[in-house]
Structures are given as structure tokens and as C-alpha cells.
Amino acid sequence: MASGxxxxxxxxxxxxxxxxxxxRAGPRLNAVLEVNPEALEIAAALDRERxxxxxxxxxxxxxxxxxxxxxxxxxMMTTAGSLxxxxxxxxxxxxxxxxxxxxxxxxxxKTTLSEWANFRSKFSSSGWxxxxxxxxxxxxxxxxxxxxxxxxxxxxxxxxxxAALATETDGSIVSPASANGVVGIKPxxxxxSQAGVIPISHTQDxxxxxxxxxxxxxxxxxxLAKGPWDPRDPATRETDGxxxxxxxxxxxxxxxxxxxGVARNLGADSGPLVEAVMRKAIHAMEAAGAIVIDxxxxxxxxxxxxEAELEVLLFEFKANLNSYLATRQDVALDQEGxxxxxAGLIDFNQDHAEQELPFFGQDLFLAAEARGxxxxxxxxxxxxxxxxxxxxxxxDQVVRDHRLDALVAAxxxxxxxxxxxxxxxxxxxxxxVAARAGYPIVSIPVGLIGGMPMNISFFGPRFSEPVLIRLAxxxxxxxxxxxxxxxxxxxxxx
Numbered sequence: 001m002a003s004g005x006x007x008x009x010x011x012x013x014x015x016x017x018x019x020x021x022x023x024r025a026g027p028r029l030n031a032v033l034e035v036n037p038e039a040l041e042i043a044a045a046l047d048r049e050r051x052x053x054x055x056x057x058x059x060x061x062x063x064x065x066x067x068x069x070x071x072x073x074x075x076m077m078t079t080a081g082s083l084x085x086x087x088x089x090x091x092x093x094x095x096x097x098x099x100x101x102x103x104x105x106x107x108x109x110k111t112t113l114s115e116w117a118n119f120r121s122k123f124s125s126s127g128w129x130x131x132x133x134x135x136x137x138x139x140x141x142x143x144x145x146x147x148x149x150x151x152x153x154x155x156x157x158x159x160x161x162x163a164a165l166a167t168e169t170d171g172s173i174v175s176p177a178s179a180n181g182v183v184g185i186k187p188x189x190x191x192x193s194q195a196g197v198i199p200i201s202h203t204q205d206x207x208x209x210x211x212x213x214x215x216x217x218x219x220x221x222x223x224l225a226k227g228p229w230d231p232r233d234p235a236t237r238e239t240d241g242x243x244x245x246x247x248x249x250x251x252x253x254x255x256x257x258x259x260x261g262v263a264r265n266l267g268a269d270s271g272p273l274v275e276a277v278m279r280k281a282i283h284a285m286e287a288a289g290a291i292v293i294d295x296x297x298x299x300x301x302x303x304x305x306x307e308a309e310l311e312v313l314l315f316e317f318k319a320n321l322n323s324y325l326a327t328r329q330d331v332a333l334d335q336e337g338x339x340x341x342x343a344g345l346i347d348f349n350q351d352h353a354e355q356e357l358p359f360f361g362q363d364l365f366l367a368a369e370a371r372g373x374x375x376x377x378x379x380x381x382x383x384x385x386x387x388x389x390x391x392x393x394x395x396d397q398v399v400r401d402h403r404l405d406a407l408v409a410a411x412x413x414x415x416x417x418x419x420x421x422x423x424x425x426x427x428x429x430x431x432x433v434a435a436r437a438g439y440p441i442v443s444i445p446v447g448l449i450g451g452m453p454m455n456i457s458f459f460g461p462r463f464s465e466p467v468l469i470r471l472a473x474x475x476x477x478x479x480x481x482x483x484x485x486x487x488x489x490x491x492x493x494x
Contacts, residue, residue, distance in 0.1 A: 008061030060104030081129025094196025111151030181453030189438030195232030261296025391437035
């Protein structure tokens with residue numbers, strides 16, 4: 001673009017053609033819910049700016065896709081994948097979307113997701129939503145793309161965009177990053193504003209990135225985290241004035257002398273194939289100069305933390321979602337006579353069960369609706385337990401004990417087959433301790449198992465993104481492990 005050999009308009013045209021070829025036709029990935037009808041117009045305006053000498057930064061003219069729970073005040077809808085929120089656009093951009101626009105990015109479209117960010121039922125199939133059906137893994141189409149940021153992971157892996165915005169409460173960025181073989185950055189809670197994002201939990205939700213390289217993900221994170229604190233999201237107050245260019249931490253020698261602990265009590269039943277890939281990654285870190293402490297177990301009661309987390313999420317989902325829905329006077333839910341509340345959603349789904357409940361129900365919705373206000377002592381006790389055991393007595397404690405720069409664990413195992421009837425199979429996942437504490441994770445590809453990708457996660461204390469990006473980039477460059485997808489109908493038999 002700087003040399004004039006490529007324009008934003010041409011780039012948008014190429015991505016739109018690729019979406020048509022791979023998402024709408026061909027393997028039919030089901031990653032993109034809708035494209036922005038104004039994308040080419042926006043690209044042309046940004047090309048004019050560039051010709052006139054105004055370049056907003058590294059994202060100027062770069063097409064990005066956004067998960068369909070991030071508000072955009074344009075001609076696209078924001079629905080969390082549900083038919084209940086179909087209607088006109090929100091009246092205001094999410095702060096994250098607004099900051100991308102300010103940085104010159106082109107909001108190319110909205111990606112599919114596990115409906116309601118996978119907080120409708122314990123028996124869901126990740127990547128399924130009422131608006132579009134089941135998303136497919138580009139490595140093997142019969143395998144799950146994981147979730148809830150399914151479409152963002154698929155789209156980044158299949159090069160349907162330069163990068164995609166995703167969101168996480170617990171695993172929803174890093175798990176699809178691993179399943180689809182891309183980089184996932186899940187920032188600390190409070191680093192990126194959650195204003196205008198359909199919520200689950202104000203203590204755990206965060207907006208992050210899926211990209212094909214750590215460098216691309218760091219560039220997008222820089223734009224998302226830039227600017228003063230957002231009055232619409234009090235959690236951002238701690239980062240006021242702390243704008244950081246995360247691309248400054250892309251250091252090929254970043255592992256030299258780093259102390260990295262292997263959290264062996266996360267995913268302990270991962271199996272020999274996962275362990276073999278993990279061991280290879282550990283050897284690569286050591287060869288690049290890292291000091292690996294193995295094991296470096298999280299010392300707290302993680303079972304008690306997990307039990308408390310579910311209570312926290314049920315209480316917060318009801319309160320947070322009702323507050324968000326009060327801002328959405330545009331949606332079909334209200335137009336059809338249902339109240340704009342969680343209770344109204346439950347009724348809508350029941351009355352539209354053929355479209356919304358053909359494979360799994362809404363048991364989590366019902367459990368959340370039964371919870372009381374956020375002043376309930378049961379909620380306050382659960383929140384204290386979840387945070388304390390995961391943060392102060394968990395990650396923080398092991399980092400202090402071993403003088404660590406970061407912890408590492410397998411993000412997940414290879415993607416399981418899609419099963420709409422029985423829902424997701426039990427699978428390895430190591431995101432929860434960082435999620436409950438509100439701490440960051442950077443997940444990167446480190447190998448293939450039977451043709452399916454596998455990632456490892458670097459995680460550490462709150463706002464340790466610079467350290468994690470430095471370590472992840474150095475390992476990425478040392479291994480160059482990511483391989484592009486092959487769009488196989490199914491995995492070949494061994």
C-alpha cells in the first residue's frame with residue numbers, strides 16, 4: 001500500500017471474492033454472517049486519504065471481520081447469532097469498533113459464533129447459531145471450530161480477512177484459536193473496553209484478536225487498547241493514559257533468559273499426542289534460551305474456583321444482559337411483543353423452538369433467570385472465591401514462588417468431530433484460571449496432530465501482555481509451526 005502497488009479497494013475486493021468462494025460456496029465454512037455493504041465505499045475513502053498523505057497507522061485500509069456480538073452503528077446487525085435480535089443496527093458503535101475505525105481499519109463484516117457466546121446451554125454444539133447454522137473447521141470440515149468465537153477463528157485461518165475481532169469470557173478466543181490453527185490474544189479485563197459488546201460477565205469478558213501471526217494480532221491489539229479510559233466501561237479506568245504499541249515487543253530473541261513455568265495441573269489428562277507436541281515446544285523454548293520450570297503447578301483449589309465461576313457467570317449474565325438489552329430498542333424481540341430482557345429471550349426461543357432450539361435447549365438461560373441481584377451474598381462469596389483462587393492464590397502465587405515471567409500450557413487438544421445431537425465432546429481446555437482472574441493469554445500454533453492444529457498458551461499476571469507477546473513471537477519465529485488449512489471433507493483414516 002505504501003508503494004502504491006495495492007489499494008484498500010483491491011484488497012476488499014479480493015477478500016469478498018474469497019468469502020464467496022470458501023464461505024458461501026466450496027467448503028461452505030459458515031464463518032461470515034454478513035458483509036458490510038459499505039465496505040468498498042469505505043475502502044475508496046481510505047485510499048483517497050492515503051493519496052493525500054494522511055495515513056492513520058498500520059491498520060489504514062486493512063479489512064477486519066468482527067464477531068457478531070460487537071455493536072456496529074452501520075448497515076450491519078448485531079445479534080449474537082440469534083434470530084431474537086434481528087432488526088436495525090445498534091445506535092452506537094462498540095468502543096472497540098469505534099477505535100478500529102479511527103485507526104483506519106475497514107469493518108468488512110460480522111462473523112458467526114456459538115449463539116449467545118455459548119452461554120445458552122451446557123449441551124451446545126460450538127459454532128452453531130440460529131442465524132446461520134453450524135460453522136466448519138477449515139482443516140477438516142467435520143470437525144468443530146470450537147467457540148464461542150468460531151467464525152472469527154475460521155475466518156482468520158481461511159484468510160477471509162486480515163484479522164478478526166473475537167471475545168472471551170472463558171476460552172472463547174483461545175479455544176477456537178487452537179482448533180483453527182491461528183494466533184489468539186485474550187487481553188486482561190480492562191485493557192480493551194467492553195462497552196457495546198453483548199455481555200456475559202463484566203468481571204471476565206474481554207475483546208481480543210484472531211490473526212495468522214503474532215505481529216498482526218499485536219497491531220490490532222494496539223488499536224483496540226489505544227486511547228483514554230472509556231466512561232462506558234469502568235474497568236478501563238486502570239489503563240487510562242497507558243497506550244502501548246504492542247508491536248514494540250516483537251523480539252525474535254524474546255525467550256533468551258526468560259523463566260517459564262509449565263502449569264502441569266492444567267490439562268493433566270491431555271494424552272500422549274498432545275504431550276508430544278507440548279514437549280517439542282518446550283524444547284524449542286529451551287533452545288531459544290528460556291529457563292523452563294517443569295512442573296510449576298497452580299497451587300490453589302481449582303475445582304472450587306470452577307464451581308464458584310459458574311455461579312458468578314449465571315448471576316452476572318442476567319444483570320449484564322438485561323442492562324445491554326435496554327440499549328437495543330431496534331430489535332425484533334421487542335417488535336414481536338417480547339420484553340427486552342432475558343425472560344423475554346427465553347419466551348422468544350420457546351415460541352421459535354423449531355429455528356432456535358432444534359438441537360439443544362436453554363438450560364443456562366433458565367438457570368441465570370432464576371438468580372437474584374448482584375447484591376446477593378451467594379454471588380459475592382462466589383466472586384471472591386473465583387478471583388482469589390485463580391489470581392492472588394493461583395497465578396500470582398506460582399509466579400512469585402518460581403520467579404516466573406509467564407506460565408505455559410497446552411491451549412487444547414485437536415478439534416473433535418461436530419455432534420449436533422449430543423453436543424460438544426469433553427475436551428482439553430486450559431483457559432479457565434486466567435479467565436477467572438481476568439488475566440491475559442496469548443495462544444499460538446505449535447504443531448499438528450493427525451492433520452489438526454494444536455496451540456499452546458502463554459499466560460501471566462494482569463496487564464502482562466508485553467511479556468506474553470514477546471515470548472509468543474519468539475517461539476513462533478523459532479518454530480514457524482503454523483500450516484494453512486486444507487479444507488478436507490474429513491480426516492483420512494490412520
